[in-house]
Amino acid sequence: MRLADYHVHTGYTKDVKPDTTLEGYILKAEEMGLKEVCFLNHFEYHPLMGLVKGSTIFPDQIDEFIEEVEKARAFASIKIRIGLEVTYTENYLRDIERTLSEYEGSLDIILGSIHFLKGYNITGTMAPSRLFESFSEEQLYQLYFQELAKVAESQLFDVLAHPDVIRKHAVKFYGGELDSILYKSLIIKVLDIIKEYGVGLEVNASGYRHGINDCYPRIEMLELAKKLGVKIVTTGSDAHGINHLAYCLNKAAEKLMKAGYSSYTIFHKRISSFCEF
Template sequence: MRKDFHVHESHSRDAPGALVEEYCREAEIKGMDEICFTTHLIISGPDTSNSIEVGEIPEYLEEVERAQSSTNVKLRVGLEVDYFPEEERRLESLLDEYPFDFILGSLHYIRGYDIGAMEGSMAFFGKRSLREALNIYYTDWKLAVESGLFDVMAHPDYFRKYLHYTIPEPLTLEDYGSMLFEAVESMVSYGVGVEVNPSGYRHGIGDCYPSLELLGVMKDWGIGTVTVGSDSHRVEDLGSRLEKAVARLRSASYEHICTFEKRRNRVLSLDEVCSLINP
């Protein structure tokens, strides 16, 4: 049994050719029993061209529903939504309009900088101290959590993707500053979960998001909702490195993972899942 709750299909324009039907076949081949499509919804910023068009959402839902009729893999439908503070009400209206199973929140853009791109990351982190930069990042993260829009926040230290080009030394918890802990406290208060995402292995940092230290903070503060997702943008990457995500959860003393249906989470024993996931 494998469950992957971060999967991009072709309505995410940075996942061309990643068709729902092909994902279903790949899931069957790999022995997976549940996947959640989380196509990008980006309604502001420079990368709206990577997003599903709002008018395509009914088509997206129907496509997943059709695919469900021809596979035994449980298909869930969701979005990975980029958070922009000024767009909260518009996002709320869109997310309430459709019967999604799962909504991931994410931060790729901070104060006009795309920290998921090398140039944007170097510009953002190169203009300020690391602590100042991370306080800005987690200020926006806290706003995203407190918006009430999201079930789970994706890859909570995604900025590490290119950070090493600006700051080669490994991060310590002291580098994060006070806003991290305020953001984590808000996650607990608002019941928002965290994703463990192994795409850092594909990005070349050789690690999951979040780091073990950061996930340990979240565990210690009482965040109980945790999901795993490959962040696949290609069919062949479905389920990629999920064993790393499970190992990360174990190392942080988690004993379960969560899945979602109709925006409600289900808790599954990590021992059970691990016994059925082969590296």
């Protein structure tokens, strides 16, 4: 079974190891027998991001990033794709849309993601304890899935990245897993929206590195997605170094198959197609 890793970060992301190169990634991907690899980087449109340059790719760096990937894939024996992982920022949607429109023919996929909730980083190394202390478990999950619905409704993105990544720290802080039954109506709302607009779900294997021993999202969300007719599902390791490439990607594929999917999705110039497992 040849898989595609559609979530691989390069040196524009601050916590990627400095010795990580595109060529190194590609050689490793070829050795592992991957079908495709998509290189992407965080894109966060916010004036304050200028204070922490290096944590995200900036509009004036996108051309440089694309050029680097195009050069690197010239010698690759597998398909190499180019994308962006865009942090949803409600107050700057028009700016995000304007920037993305400038690269309409250059990007293969655009992921939409939530990295901040109420101003707190929910995907960083450290748990945002103050956020968790300010809300009950039920309140926090409601806030998160309401925000995720907005990401899908924006129609700016092809796929929702790590759809329930709020679990990364919440599971440990609240002392238990996300109750998919309790939040079923919220999850279904998100899935109905992404089906309506033709958006996809990413099955992100980084949870196996984060200590929750699972993918984002849980299999219950994938089962609901399949039942509701969501067709687009990508797989990604969320690699921040060569040693992360395709890490537990097979488990992500197994989750999809267990949920009833017989194929995963790949993209070219933001047009989706399907590969059988």
